[in-house]
Amino acid sequence: MQKNRIMKKTIFLFVALLMVSAAQAKYIKAILYMNDGSQKKGLAEMVEYKDSNVRFKADENAKSEKFSSSLINKIEYPNESGFITTMEFLYLTSANGFSGKFSNAKNKFWFNIIYDNGVKIGQILDKGSMQTNNFRATNTSYYFGNIGDENLVFGFNSMGNVIKKYASDSTIKKMSKVVFVNCSNINEAIENKTFKLETALDQLITIFDKIKCK
Numbered sequence: 001m002q003k004n005r006i007m008k009k010t011i012f013l014f015v016a017l018l019m020v021s022a023a024q025a026k027y028i029k030a031i032l033y034m035n036d037g038s039q040k041k042g043l044a045e046m047v048e049y050k051d052s053n054v055r056f057k058a059d060e061n062a063k064s065e066k067f068s069s070s071l072i073n074k075i076e077y078p079n080e081s082g083f084i085t086t087m088e089f090l091y092l093t094s095a096n097g098f099s100g101k102f103s104n105a106k107n108k109f110w111f112n113i114i115y116d117n118g119v120k121i122g123q124i125l126d127k128g129s130m131q132t133n134n135f136r137a138t139n140t141s142y143y144f145g146n147i148g149d150e151n152l153v154f155g156f157n158s159m160g161n162v163i164k165k166y167a168s169d170s171t172i173k174k175m176s177k178v179v180f181v182n183c184s185n186i187n188e189a190i191e192n193k194t195f196k197l198e199t200a201l202d203q204l205i206t207i208f209d210k211i212k213c214k
Helices: 002-024 169-179 184-191 200-210
Strands: 027-034 039-045 053-057 065-068 072-078 084-095 102-117 119-126 139-146 151-157
Touching: 027 053, 084 119, 084 139, 084 169, 102 151, 102 169, 102 200, 119 200, 139 169, 139 200, 151 169, 151 200, 169 184, 184 200
Parallel strands: 084 151
Antiparallel strands: 027 039, 027 072, 039 053, 053 065, 072 084, 084 102, 102 119, 119 139, 139 151
C-alpha cells in the first residue's frame, strides 16, 4: 500500500513538472545519457513524448544547445528533494482501438519511466487538444516491457469511460501475452486477475513486485 501511494505521488509530480515546464519553457537540472556512453550534466527543458530534439545548457549562463533525441537514450531530472524523473527514448507498440491488434511504431517516443524493477512501466501524458475539429481530452497511457527491451507495449489508458473498451481488462491480457511470452508465471498471474480501470496500475505493480520471471 505504501509503494502504491509513492507511485501515485511520482505520477502526480511528473504531470505537475511537465505542465510547469511546458508553460514556462523552463530549464531544469538534468543529466543526459548519450548513446555513445557519455553523459552531459547541466540544465535541460522537460521533454514531451513527441519531442525530436532536447534543448540543453551546461549552466545558467551557457548558450543553449539542441541535441537530436535520437542521440540520447535517457534523461534524468533530479529535483531538490531527491526525486528523479526518468525519461527514456523507446519504440512503442500500440493496440488498434477496434481490433485490438498490436502494431509497432516506426519512431521512438519519450516515456516517463514510473516503474523499473525487472519489468518496466512507461507513462505517456497527452495534454489533449481544444481545437474544434481535433478535440482530445487530457489522458495518460501506460506501456509495459521487460528490462532491456527497445519497445514498450500499450496496456491501458486512464482517460476513463470515453474509451473504456480501449482500456479494458482484455487489452491488458493481450499486452501480457506480447510482453511476457517468456515469463509464464507473470503471464499466468495477469490472466487470472480481473483488472478495473481505476485500480489497474496498482494491480499490475503488485504482480510485478511479487512475481519475477523464472
